[in-house]
Amino acid sequence: MPWTRRHLLTLEELSLEEIEQIHATAVAFKRTLSRSVRKVPALRGKTIVNLFLEPSTRTRMAFDMAAKRLSADVISLDGASSSTTKGETLRDTAENIEALQADMIVIRHAAAGSPLYLSRILGIPVINAGDGAHEHPTQGLLDTFTMREHLGSLRNRKVVILGDILFSRVARSNIHALTKMGAAVTLVGPSTLVPDWFTAMGVKVSHDLKSALADAEVVMLLRIQHERQAAGLFPSLGEYTSMFGLNKTRASWLNPKAIIMHPGPINRGVEIDSELADGDRSVILEQVTNGIAVRMAVLYLCAGGQPEAVTAQGDEGARSS
Amino acid sequence: MPSLWIKRARIIDPATKRDGVGDLYVRDGRIVDSLPAAARKRAKVIDGEGLVACPGLVDVHVHFREPGQTHKETIGTGSRAAAAGGFTTVVCMPNTSPVADNAGTIQLIKDVVARDAVVRVLPTGCITVGMKGQALAPIGSLRRAGVVAITDDGDCVQSNDLMRRAVEYARMFDLPVMDHCQDHSMTQGAVMNEGVMSTRLGLRGWPNAAEDLIVARNVILSEYTGAHIHCQHISSKFSVDVIRRAKQRGARISAEATPHHIALTDESLATYDTNFKMNPPLRTEADRLALIEGLRDGTLDIIATDHAPHTDYEKDKEFDYAPNGILGLETALPVTLDVLVRRSRFKLPYVIDLMTRRPAQLIKLPGGTLADGADADICLFDPDETWRYDAKAGFSKSSNSPWSGQTLRGRVKTTIVGGRIVFDQGRIIER
Numbered sequence: 001m002p003w004t005r006r007h008l009l010t011l012e013e014l015s016l017e018e019i020e021q022i023h024a025t026a027v028a029f030k031r032t033l034s035r036s037v038r039k040v041p042a043l044r045g046k047t048i049v050n051l052f053l054e055p056s057t058r059t060r061m062a063f064d065m066a067a068k069r070l071s072a073d074v075i076s077l078d079g080a081s082s083s084t085t086k087g088e089t090l091r092d093t094a095e096n097i098e099a100l101q102a103d104m105i106v107i108r109h110a111a112a113g114s115p116l117y118l119s120r121i122l123g124i125p126v127i128n129a130g131d132g133a134h135e136h137p138t139q140g141l142l143d144t145f146t147m148r149e150h151l152g153s154l155r156n157r158k159v160v161i162l163g164d165i166l167f168s169r170v171a172r173s174n175i176h177a178l179t180k181m182g183a184a185v186t187l188v189g190p191s192t193l194v195p196d197w198f199t200a201m202g203v204k205v206s207h208d209l210k211s212a213l214a215d216a217e218v219v220m221l222l223r224i225q226h227e228r229q230a231a232g233l234f235p236s237l238g239e240y241t242s243m244f245g246l247n248k249t250r251a252s253w254l255n256p257k258a259i260i261m262h263p264g265p266i267n268r269g270v271e272i273d274s275e276l277a278d279g280d281r282s283v284i285l286e287q288v289t290n291g292i293a294v295r296m297a298v299l300y301l302c303a304g305g306q307p308e309a310v311t312a313q314g315d316e317g318a319r320s321s
Numbered sequence: 322m323p324s325l326w327i328k329r330a331r332i333i334d335p336a337t338k339r340d341g342v343g344d345l346y347v348r349d350g351r352i353v354d355s356l357p358a359a360a361r362k363r364a365k366v367i368d369g370e371g372l373v374a375c376p377g378l379v380d381v382h383v384h385f386r387e388p389g390q391t392h393k394e395t396i397g398t399g400s401r402a403a404a405a406g407g408f409t410t411v412v413c414m415p416n417t418s419p420v421a422d423n424a425g426t427i428q429l430i431k432d433v434v435a436r437d438a439v440v441r442v443l444p445t446g447c448i449t450v451g452m453k454g455q456a457l458a459p460i461g462s463l464r465r466a467g468v469v470a471i472t473d474d475g476d477c478v479q480s481n482d483l484m485r486r487a488v489e490y491a492r493m494f495d496l497p498v499m500d501h502c503q504d505h506s507m508t509q510g511a512v513m514n515e516g517v518m519s520t521r522l523g524l525r526g527w528p529n530a531a532e533d534l535i536v537a538r539n540v541i542l543s544e545y546t547g548a549h550i551h552c553q554h555i556s557s558k559f560s561v562d563v564i565r566r567a568k569q570r571g572a573r574i575s576a577e578a579t580p581h582h583i584a585l586t587d588e589s590l591a592t593y594d595t596n597f598k599m600n601p602p603l604r605t606e607a608d609r610l611a612l613i614e615g616l617r618d619g620t621l622d623i624i625a626t627d628h629a630p631h632t633d634y635e636k637d638k639e640f641d642y643a644p645n646g647i648l649g650l651e652t653a654l655p656v657t658l659d660v661l662v663r664r665s666r667f668k669l670p671y672v673i674d675l676m677t678r679r680p681a682q683l684i685k686l687p688g689g690t691l692a693d694g695a696d697a698d699i700c701l702f703d704p705d706e707t708w709r710y711d712a713k714a715g716f717s718k719s720s721n722s723p724w725s726g727q728t729l730r731g732r733v734k735t736t737i738v739g740g741r742i743v744f745d746q747g748r749i750i751e752r
Binding site: 012089090091109111112113114132133134166169172195197198200201 | 593638
């Protein structure tokens with residue numbers, strides 16, 4: 001099937017085939033990253049604007065890196081330096097960016113739904129780099145890409161997402177991708193941060209860490225924010241760590257070959273023991289590297305490129321071979 | 322002012338239990354049983370064939386934004402939207418700029434109404450000074466200045482003690498206290514109903530429990546003090562049940578439902594369209610159905626629109642940042658007819674009662690009837706005409722309606738206020 005999407009707004013709206021096409025294309029781009037000349041000319045002459053109206057390190061650098069590897073010109077704007085601080089509306093900011101003849105806009109915004117809003121205003125592709133607590137589609141794509149590298153097919157694989165799910169766009173994008181790919185997803189954390197509403201998205205909700213982690217093949221940790229404690233959602237970071245922090249004992253409940261993931265930034269000693277974050281089951285830095293290839297694929301496809309063919313081999317990873 | 326002779330309309334007047342095809346006469350601004358032969362000859366004849374003639378609609382909950390926010394709406398434009406929607410009496414909320422917490426502001430509003438309005442526009446005053454929930458506003462002076470109710474509108478009084486004193490004090494004047502039921506401590510940053518949809522969309526949820534708590538509080542205070550409390554725009558199933566049981570005990574509690582809460586649910590928010598953002602938010606299908614049942618059994622007393630204009634540029638924003646509220650006056654009748662009469666099998670006279678006599682009684686107005694001698698406030702509508710509503714082409718100054726561009730069934734043809742035709746065949750008839 002040819003690629004027809006111009007925007008990447010959510011993973012909820014992507015089909016399984018589209019997710020696999022992005023992954024197949026990312027596999028090809030990942031190969032180019034290990035060459036001596038890591039640049040490809042795919043987007044030469046195109047200008048991509050990274051409009052980051054909320055703080056970001058990894059995502060912004062990875063989008064920047066991906067665009068440069070594709071030979072695009074990149075301009076990055078952040079909230080502090082943009083006119084939005086002078087009261088300019090998002091519509092006006094975006095229309096100005098389009099008038100400056102940008103070819104594509106990558107947006108990070110604190111308000112859920114703002115990439116969809118922009119996509120209706122602008123004639124250029126809009127890529128969601130995280131909108132409020134809604135979605136972070138490229139993170140979901142790179143996480144599932146990383147899982148597939150380790151596990152092969154994700155069908156019936158037991159995946160645990162642990163932490164502040166309620167406010168997490170990473171969790172939502174992963175839930176959509178993982179359920180489409182057939183994984184068995186369990187969300188775990190304090191009941192205030194993991195409400196039962198999530199079961200409507202086709203996942204299980206649990207507040208019992210031991211039974212949830214038992215034989216899980218992936219555990220994805222999410223950052224616990226101090227602000228949630230201030231809002232009365234849980235008593236203290238200490239209590240959180242004592243009940244839900246991932247430590248050596250708890251990691252031993254996992255499947256022996258399980259991988260440990262985290263989208264960053266990590267709070268060492270809060271949601272994860274420092275040793276585990278650096279341990280051999282941790283794929284946290286692989287996620288970051290894969291983020292470049294996946295974002296190259298997304299930028300390339302939404303700019304009008306065509307995907308690599310999806311092969312059955314894509315479902316056979318290191319584990320099953 | 323010529324006499325009017327409305328011929329062969331289906332005349333529905335819930336107050337006199339009249340429902341039948343016949344003629345209706347107006348002379349010197351009043352409904353009369355018949356016209357003398359000489360007056361008949363000179364009367365302006367309105368062909369009522371195929372139309373319903375009912376008392377002019379009454380809406381006890383509108384925002385006309387004047388003084389202070391006239392970029393959104395004015396008493397002039399808002400009253401024209403009311404006329405176009407078949408409304409002959411509307412009650413304005415006091416959240417203007419400045420807020421209507423003193424007799425001087427009420428007088429200003431009354432002066433503008435006398436100058437600019439084409440329908441009857443009645444003011445409300447604040448419960449507390451500055452609508453800040455700290456100290457009682459001069460409720461007696463507001464009463465003397467002409468308010469028909471007091472309310473702190475969206476800034477629901479949070480202190481139970483202050484609310485108790487407010488309703489106790491207002492009882493002395495038999496002045497209704499209208500309350501927007503919201504426990505603010507539970508709705509910080511909330512922009513839509515809390516539930517499956519807010520979880521999916523990543524938007525901050527406004528739990529129905531925050532409404533239920535204040536509705537229950539109001540029931541308790543009403544029963545404790547004997548004062549009348551009117552709960553505005555009920556949105557939650559649980560609240561309907563609380564009110565139903567309170568009424569069974571004889572509590573002086575009343576409540577309204579809006580056309581949008583009985584027509585729509587939070588599923589409509591899937592595209593983050595800010596024309597579906599209001600407070601209280603659209604809730605679930607179970608809530609929607611409970612509101613309809615509440616209207617059916619009388620738990621909810623009336624329909625009110627919460628007509629809340631905002632400009633395009635205010636609404637054209639990220640969902641989190643757009644203001645709450647939608648237009649209501651020009652779509653209320655067709656939307657309510659569709660939901661209650663066609664889809665829920667309510668009798669038409671009962672629905673008209675919900676929009677005429679009952680709201681008039683709530684604010685102790687003599688109107689809401691076509692009885693002999695009553696003020697000639699009349700709405701003539703075609704219950705079956707389908708038409709495309711374009712909010713931009715409407716009479717409100719704003720166009721923030723979820724129904725814009727949609728085909729609606731049921732259309733107001735003529736609106737008469739005090740015997741004067743103010744709206745006819747899509748046009749406002751200026752004085």
